[in-house]
Amino acid sequence: MPLYLYAVTDADHPLPVEGATGIGASPAPLRAVRAARVAAVVSEAPAQLRAKRRDLIAHQEVLLMLGAAGAVIPLRFGTLAPDDGAVRRALADQESLFTDRLREVEDRVEFNVKALQDEDTAVREVLRDSPEARRLSALTRDGSGTHDDQVALGTVVAAGVQALQAEHARDIAHRLEPLAHRTAAGDPTGEVFLNLSLLIERGRADAFAASVDQVAQSLGHGLELRVTGPLPPYSFV
Structure with a gap:
């Protein structure tokens, strides 16, 4: 199942995603895909992804929610991955870069x-x-x-x-x-x-x-x- 990605966070970020939903006409629940030190917040990708105002706002609201709870690397609207495994591999491959960026924007x-x-x-x-x-x-x-x-x-x-x-x-x-x-x-x-x-x-x-x-x-x-x-x-x- 294709995934829509919102942000990368620290693995120990509070991730207040329980009960929250993402973009789309029928928004799917948010959840986290974790690697050793970092995590990605994702939802199932909508069947048709377009830069509608509704979805742009929903994307930003997820980022604001995450940012209020801890350091976050916002991903561009429209970032997709084929499945959880692809997300985990990307997190593992770029873990040092992600952690450096998270420290740069922490509490900012x-x-x-x-x-x-x-x-x-x-x-x-x-x-x-x-x-x-x-x-x-x-x-x-x-x-x-x-x-x-x-x-x-x-x-x-x-x-x-x-x-x-x-x-x-x-x-x-x-x-x-x-x-x-x-x-x-x-x-x-x-x-x-x-x-x-x-x-x-x-x-x-x-x-x-x-x-x-x-x-x-x-x-x-x-x-x-x-x-x-x-x-x-x-x-x-």
Whole structure:
């Protein structure tokens, strides 16, 4: 019977899986497959595995439950194994690696911080600080500029916004990174110009959230921080 895998834990993790279920339209019970020093939390795999919101949430809820009870290595959604024997072999083959990773994230949680800036605000800042952008903008407004001037204005403004947001990102990261055990930078997407994951001591989670709030309040108009956490340590295993 194919198995769906949620996480790897220490063999002596409390594993509060009794009565708990996993993903799928008819969720199967959770159980543990153990090796000498580590264990994997699994359930029977659903017949059709798709990244539906229901199952993504169920997957994360299992990880949060396990993480609240001890160190956990979260596995990606959709991780499968053919049977218990395959899981045990994988655990045995990678036991040292798994135990090292578990010690790294023990009593630690992940927070993700995303920084966004309103586009109009960013453009106004560039026009305020760049004489060349102001000159080209004036030519565009009064109709005396050429098509090349319009293209140049777009290029200057885009470069200015990128440089401005890179400066903001460095400042925010500089203020938050000393609070973390480790950090991992994700790719910016769309209006998000900073995507930073931080590994935080569990006992300092509330203090970290308060520090992020202080940083957010100190930012200028049009800048926003969005914080998600505490989470399982997805970015650090």
